[in-house]
Amino acid sequence: MLDARSRADESISLEYFDSGVHDADPQTPSNQDSVRSQTPQEPSPRRAHRKTMSEDEVIGQAFVFLLAGYETSSNTLAFTCYLLALHPECQGRVQDEVDDFYTRHDSPDYTNVQELKYLDMVISEALRMYPPGFRFARDIENDCVVNGQRLPKGAWLEIPAGFLHHDPEHWPEPDKFIPERFTPEEKANRHPFVYLPFGAGPRNCVGMRLAQLEIKMALVNVFRRFTIVTCAETKVPLELKSSSTLGPKNGIYVKIMKRDVGKESPQMST
Template identity: 45%
Template sequence: MELDFLPIPLTWILLALLPVLFYLYAIRPQQLLKKMGVPHPSPLPIIGNMHQTMKNGVWNPDAQVKKMKEFGAVSGVYMGRTPYVTISDPEMLREVFVKQFHKFTNRAATGMSLNVKPQCRMLTDLVDEDWKNVRSTVSPAFSGGKLKQMAGAMNTCANMLLENLGKSAEKKESFDAKELTSGFTTDVIARTAFGLEVDSQRNPQDPFVVHTRKPFAVAFRNPLFWLFFLFPKIMKPILETFQYGFLDKDVSSFFYNVVDQVMEMRQTEGKAHGRVDFMQLMMNAHKFDEDDNKEEGMQVQGIKKALTRDDVVANGFLFFIAGYETTAHTMAFTFYNLALNQEAQDKAREEINQVMENRELVDYEAVNKMTYLEMCINETLRMYAPASGVVRVSSDEVKMKWLTIPKGMNVIVPILGIHNDPERWPEPKKFIPERFTKEEREKRDPYDWLPFGAGPRNCIGMRLALMELKVGLAKVLMKYRIVTGPDTDIPLKIMKFKQFPTPENGIKLRAELLQPGGD
């Protein structure tokens, strides 16, 4: 093809432009980290460093420590054409989480989040005023007063945990710690959050249990996930047009039905029942108006606008899936650590027995006195943190130390790397609860331990999770000694491509009755 006024064919002109266009699209965006002075591995055009990320996996402490050692406390990486800055320096983390939090309020850039319900209404995905409104609504569910009222339900679920554990102990058989603890945490969350009597420990095929344990479709095998990461500007409008999210459709539909049924039941019961659980707080905010907000027992502080049905469903699901899975993992790994460290187990049991003398219920006041047990949990959270890292996005230009972070930059905090840094934690692979004595904590920077994040956007369910863990562990340790068996993997082989720390062969342990023939 030729144009009369051009001395050369148009085809040749277009071919000459292709390298320029390729540079502008695929290579030029990958110059930003270099301009910022941030060290990083060399990226490939278009895919950036995603090939290395896929090789390292998601839950891989050694890979994070290696990168920190190679590139320092501040480094970078490209996910496709999108740059991320990784920060592990404690002073800088203080800026991100607290001092300049107003510039790091959000977890994801607008272009990297999908406006697909119900996921986009989850507390983890909400931004700015939307996040503040829902956070202020949900926060009262985790106050000390509310936790005190949840102790009875937790103890009931823990008694069922003991019953199931007893079956394995009688037969002198191994049990899978994660399967056992998943049933316990599922029942606790169902009761304390929704007021539902879900007996997953006896009936693991209960529809509620089956649907809430279905994995997200975000797995590495989903090509749409990678296309979205590589070409967000192209894929975002397409996925949103078809309302395609990375949450199983069956799970969404099931949870909408559950929430509708619970809301209808609660409305039929009326306000006289005075429920104070998570679901009731969401419902109060859902039907919020001035008159409701003035009635005794119905106040929800800080609400600026009513929550939608999508808000209630999304955060109900988030509360459940995040609470049961992460807490179950932590509890299972704590059993494992105590089985391998009998001296620590004996010390924890002695403390529990002292606290529980003349008490029948492992209540809120009791668990707050179990300081050594909490040290064991904290050390387990250091070794097996549920989240490999957290992300924050700058809403404005930020200056900290020598680094200037531009608006819209993604900042990663490498939790696993920080928790396994030998300079912060000598012999990081060893289970040493004494790292969390009051004296040791005072010596250490608070940003060296981040299983729940930090600052105003930390894990909202932290206090509930710790209480739940203590109740379950205390009940078990008062009656059983947890030991290893011939099928226990030492050390555990963790699958690096899972979202949470997941052992290849499970966590196989055994339980021995402390007082044979006793109650």
């Protein structure tokens, strides 16, 4: 994982983002003349009152866009494939659903991929077992009392999403992979805040819909063509690491076999 706090030779250089900011800065000499020629002398009221981002905010957001959407989605894809390799009966249902999908559509898109209800349940269960954001935090804006506990203004409150996702009070047999936990009926009977793979409220993950879409698109294409099975190197259970995101400590090892649709058994891919 790339980390802005690591050594310069191991990370994406901050100077790259700094130069981008300065190149776009209308106050630098190189841009001043072009800005004057393109804009009126008197700024509009909207421009005069527009809130701008600081350099630190621009650099921080650049790293968020670059890293957050990549590692979380790739880890979720890996975890989902791992779980389906361990549960071939669930993988078979996914493949049947995908095969049926392609009898109606030439290719998946944002609209028609929503038809894949069982795949959606599989992804949701993978996110429950291995949430990419194992914990997240919020600043407390005002003094308040929650369940008898006084929370002072300015305190840092950390929400352990991983613990909530494995609480047996809400998730019977929490260590088992059971996609049916996410049928409409099951979701309606469960408190919404015990499932927080993307956070909740106005500050939930801004890339939630994009992440869900790209994960579905990838899995549709994978399971249309391949079957994933365990191999001698597959670790059960997985060793995990949790830094900014949750991921497999030493990678995930599985065997990928090419499907021959219509035949009883898949053939090894070359």
